[in-house]
Amino acid sequence: RSGTLEKFKEAFEKALNGGEKFSVAARNCTESYMALFDEGYQDAFVELANWDSSKVREKLRRDIDAHVASVQAAKLAELTSSYEVRVKEALYGPVExxxxxxxxxxxxxxxxxxxxxxxxxxxxxxxxxxxxxLDENARGKMITTLEDYAKGVIETKAREEAGRVVVRMKDRFSNLFAYDADSMPRVWTGKEDIRFITKTARVECLKLLSVMAAIRLDDTADNIEKILFTALLDPSSSAAAIKSNKAGDPLASSTWDQEANRRSNNWLPPPWAIVALLILGFNEFMTVLRNPLYLGLIFVGYLVIKAAWVQLDIPGQFRYGVLAGLLSISTKLIPTIMNILRKLSEPAPVATTGANNPPRHLTAATKALENGSTRSSTASSGNKTEYSDHNKEQ
Known part of the structure; x- marks a missing residue:
């Protein structure tokens, strides 16, 4: 049986490599080698009259069928993968x-x-x-899988390009502002209508944004471009629409506001996470209670991290991608932390009091005494003058 199975595998592989169809090769090889086994059985039946080969024959047939099924699965996977690669190559570049x-x-x-x-x-x-x-069900499922894969390629590429829409809008605005309709650099003579050129560039940028704002594979009409133009290009009409009817402005939809408020207010982790923290962090919690110094260290660490977060503007650093954000933070992290620690270690300014800087109440009293002395001397000199004049008259 094992010898017949090995011969079948060799003959089957040779037939497939020769370009023969899978089903034809499997059927011909199976019939041929099952017949070869039956011939060997007839010879063995003459020598061993009581030998029953039905079980051995059934097992051989199961082994052959299992081998055919495994080879078929591998061939189908290879065939599907090859067409998926073709679809991706045919779509990726043109879509970009x-x-x-x-x-x-x-x-x-x-x-x-x-x-x-x-x-x-x-x-x-x-x-x-x-x-x-293959039956029609299996064939249709494989075709549907390939069609879904092609749509997935488009959706993946669209999301990838949407992540770079801000950069694309900047490039488009710069090109439209710096070059004319013939793609020639503008020569600024002072007579150009800057407002018109700027508005045209903004319109084209908003068109780009409206194209990248949604995936439109089902040919369904939408008003995304109109909404963007109303809300961003014509703020006066947008403000009037919002004032008259807030529900008429999709960018200020109450549903969006409610969702944003719900997410911003929901700062607590889910209940299962709280329970897990309490169970897994019990030992650490008891350690902190036994040594309150850890509380001070944790508090200082929190202050340093919070100050570094604010000064580094962590959300803003990742605005243009993860890699750019990590590189920017890595160059600023150590100097920022050292600056924070230096400010924490600096002593607070203390007001000095002494001979050069007398207290405020003493200074006020001294000034009052000086003013009183001045008035007294003035009055005395005045009296002396009057007395001398009186003597002269006598």
Whole structure:
């Protein structure tokens, strides 16, 4: 039995490598080597009259079927993977180019590209599946998986490009502001309408933002561009709409406000996390109670971390990506912490009192005495003058 199985494997692999269809090769090899086993059984039956080979034959057939099934699964996975790679290569680059020059026709072009490439891949996959004995359900499931994979490629690329939409908007604004309609550098003579050029550049940036704001693979109309233009390009009409009817402004929807308030107010972790912290952190909690010095260290550490968080502006550092944020923080972290510790270690300024800086109440009293003495001397001199004048008159 084992010898027959090994011969079957060799013959089956040779038939597949020769370009024979999978189902035909499996059927021919199975029939051939089962017949070979039956011939060997006839010879053995003559020598051993009481030998029953039915169980051995059934086991051989199960081994052959299991080998055929494993090879079929590997071949189907290889076939599906090859077409997924083709779809990704056919979609990734063109979609990126379409997003580079995003306009009102971008998603229409992406849908057409997706349909063409998906149909081509499905035709190729269906042709490859024709050599396998698959029912319609299994065949349809594999085709649906390939179609979903193609859509997933578009969605993944769209989200990736949406993460860089701010950079793209800046580049588009700079290009439109610095170059004219013929892609020639502008020569500023002082007669240009700066306001019109700026507004045109802003309009194009908002169009780019509206294209990247949603994934439109189902050809459903939306008013995202209109909302953005009303809310960001024409603030006067947007303010009037908000004042007259707040529900009319989707960017100020009460649903969004409620969701934002709920998330901002929900600062506590979930109950299961609180219970886990209490159970797992019991030993640490008791250690802190036994040695209150740890509380002071924890408090000082919290102050230092909080001050570093505020001075480094951690959320702002990650605005342009994780890598850029980490690099920026790594260059500023040590100097910031040293500056905080230096400020904490500096003594507080103390007001000095002494001969050069007498107390305030003593200074006031001294001034009062001096004023009194001045008045007395003035009065005395006045009296003396009157007395001398009186003597002269006599």
């Amino acid at each position: 180019s379409l997003f580079d020059g995003a306009n009102n026709e971008t998603w229409l072009s992406i849908r057409n590209l997706l349909r063409c490439e998906t149909e081509s891949a499905v035709r190729g996959l269906s042709s490859g599946l024709s050599g396998f004995d």
